[in-house]
Amino acid sequence: MRILVTGGAGFIGSEYVRMLLGVPGGTAEGVPALEPTGVTVLDALTYSGNPANLAPVRDDPRLRFVQGDIRHAEVVDEVVAGHDVIVHFAAESHVDRSIAGAAPFVSTNVLGTQALLDAALRHGVRRFVHVSTDEVYGSIAEGSWTEDWPLAPNSPYSASKAGSDLLALAYHRTHGLDVVVTRCSNNYGPYQFPEKVIPLFVTNLLDGGTVPLYGDGGNVRDWLHVHDHCRGIAMVQEKGRAGEVYHIGGGTELTNKELTGRLLDACGAGWDRVVTVPDRKGHDRRYSLDITKINRELGYAPSITLGAGLAETVAWYRDNRAWWEPLTGTANA
Structure with missing residues (x-):
């Protein structure tokens, strides 16, 4: 495959x-045995794409890297040929950047997805996994969204992702393309670009700086x-039903203030390092999947507790300054 x-x-x-690629046979604890014979990475290497993220598997003979933009149909067509499955992560994803310029x-999230879907049809791709976000639903005061909840995005980013979701599902309904859509809650962990809240706060705190807390x-x-x-x-790639949406959540809800407190404790810092800033435009109050x-259907449940995951992150x-300092402009500062 x-x-x-x-x-x-x-x-x-x-x-x-x-x-x-990191474990023989393509498996890890709790992960289906997908066993790829080859994995091609297509990435434009914009500011948040980093070849260093692939360093642990760089020498795997199954890995092929192609630098290219999903908005360029000719590049996409050439790369898609010969693949059985497409797992589509490529997206512009930062809300504040989308507010500054949509x-x-x-173009990336909607038109780039369309170029991939067209190529998948032409080349007979067996499965197209479209990775999306809970932000397409907007905000929910209580309860949790189910997969059939109406979409009501509030930022240009989430609106563009909602458009790409609908487009992908339409290719299933119109053309019979085997499409599955996943929508996730807020991710964290190693290798996250330090514009997102957890790596931004952690790197600032490790450098003795302050952290910004939106609104209240x-x-x-x-x-x-x-x-x-x-x-x-x-799991969705292996056994998800074509034409369906699946939610992937972590099971731990925190206010931003509660998260800030946990990060301060983890970094040995106090609340004097927190600066309150004006709230983001159209800031969704609560997400819950x-x-x-x-x-x-598939047996998924989160396996990493937030306490353990934050400590590891x-x-x-702390141990990989050589990875993030060049991204924050603090190298050799």
Whole structure:
């Protein structure tokens, strides 16, 4: 089986590639035995794509890396040929950047997905796994979203992801393409670009700096370790039903203020290092995914507790300054 991983040099995509290739046979504890004969990474290497994320599997003979943009149909067509499965991570994903300028989000997340879907049809790809986000639902005051909940995105980023979700599902309904969509809660873990809240806070605190807390800190997120996310995707890739959406969650909801407190404790810092900043425009108050469907159908449940996952993540950033300092501009500072 040949697997194409778009965005495979990014945070979540590279975890998936390392998971596929890092253990003999392509397996790890709790991960289906996908056993790829080859894995191709297609990544444009924009600011958040980093070849260093693939260093642990760089010498695996099954790995092929192609630098290219999913918006370029000719490149996509050439790369897709010969693959059995596409796992599509590539996306512009930072909400604040989408508020500052939406065009790259629409062109990459919608038009890039369309180019991949068209190529998958032409080349007879057996399965297309489209990786999405809980942000497509907007905000929920209580309870949890199920997979049939109406989409109501509130940022240009989440709107572009909602558009790509609907487009992928439409290719299943219109053309019979075997498409499955996953929607996840907030990811964290090693190799995450330090613009996201956990690596941003950890790297700032490790360098003796301050951290910004939006508004009253009461926004609630469910936290999912990146390895659990990739385990869930692997289960969907192997046994998910075509045309279906599956939620992948972490099972631990925290306010941003509660998360900040945990990170301060993990880094040995106090609340004097926290600076309150004006709230983000259109800031969703709470996200919460119901994971009953993927648990019942595929046996998924999160395996890494937030306490253990945060401790491991903080230790990783503490021990891997050579990876993140060039990204934050603090190298040799």
